[in-house]
Amino acid sequence: ITKHLEPLAITSNIFQAPMCRLDHVLLTLGSIFSFFQNLPDEPGNEVVKDAMENSIECRWGKTHQELFILATFFNPYICSRFFNADYLSLMVLFHIVKRAVRKLTGQSPANEPAFFVAFRDYYNSTGMFSPASMWLTGFQNMFSQPDQETNTVNILQVWETFRSQNPGRGHGAFIALAIRLHSMVPNSASTESLFSMFGTTHTKHRNRLSPQKVHNSSVVWLDSNRIFRGDKTRRKECMFDAQEGVGGSNQQGGVPR
Incomplete structure (x- = not known):
């Protein structure tokens, strides 16, 4: 039971x-699908494998798949290397990008040559989107410092260093799309925390207090908690054993007691 439930708990975290x-969602779904698909043929595993594979495929089928694919594509540490070129070639991904830009902005800058050049350079990791130009190694070293809140590179911060003064045209529109995709949060954790803080502030x-003052006080409170998070006493955690391929990393995950 532990063997089957542990990756689900890590995924939930x-x-x-x-x-x-x-991109975390797509990578994690891919990892957990691979985990259950590769379970050994032992008594009880077949039922679990079929149930989990059907559940993941059903959930994935109900999502807006192209946005998750693009978010993973716009992770410069992954780019196009994650995808099978037989199904998601350069031109297929370009058409997905065109549809996303049109849907999110109502415009069609993808028809401009500069937009396609930016897409092609990023797909091939050349020009202004080469690893050296994007300073990918530098960001990794910077976020690995012990004084950082997290040792994971902030992909949004990487893209914001390329923000253009004209986000509606050419390569500026391409960069704006990447920033918008990595600004999306696929859960309501932050919103739920804010509403909980409303109840703590307005008793x-x-x-x-006026609604605006309640909102401002709660936002300041949450921001202070985030900034000074490292100064607080850490709660005890139940640590899972490291499992390669689950959750997209080999690091241990914890569930607060």
Whole structure:
């Protein structure tokens, strides 16, 4: 039972994290699908394998798949290397990008030559989107410092360093799409925390605050908790054994008690 439930618990932690991104969802679903697909043929495993594979395929079929695919594609540490070129070639991905731009902005800058050049350079990791130009190794080293809140590179911050003054045209529109996709949070963890803070701020003994003051106080409170998170006493955690291929990394995950 532990062998089957442990990867599900790790997946739940990833999906419920306040900093979860769209590419985290796709990578984790792929990892957990591979995990159950490769379970040894032992008594009881066949039923679990079939149930999990059907469940993941059903859930994936109900999502807006192209946005998750693009979010993974716009992770510069992955880019197109994650995908099978027989199904998601350069031109197939370009058409997906065109549809996403049209759907999210209502415009069609993808018809401009500069937009296609930016897409092609990023797909091939050349030009302004080469690893050296994007300073990928530098970001890895910077976020691996012990004074950082997390040792995971902030992909949104990487793309914001390329933000253009004209986000509606050419390569600026391409970069704006990447920023928009990595700004999306596929869960309601942050929103739920904010509403919980509203209840803490606006109580029956302190009920004369205006809605705007309640909102501002709660936002400041949440931001302070985030900034000074490292100064607080860490809660004990149940640590899972490291499992390669589950959750997209070999690191251990924890569930607060």
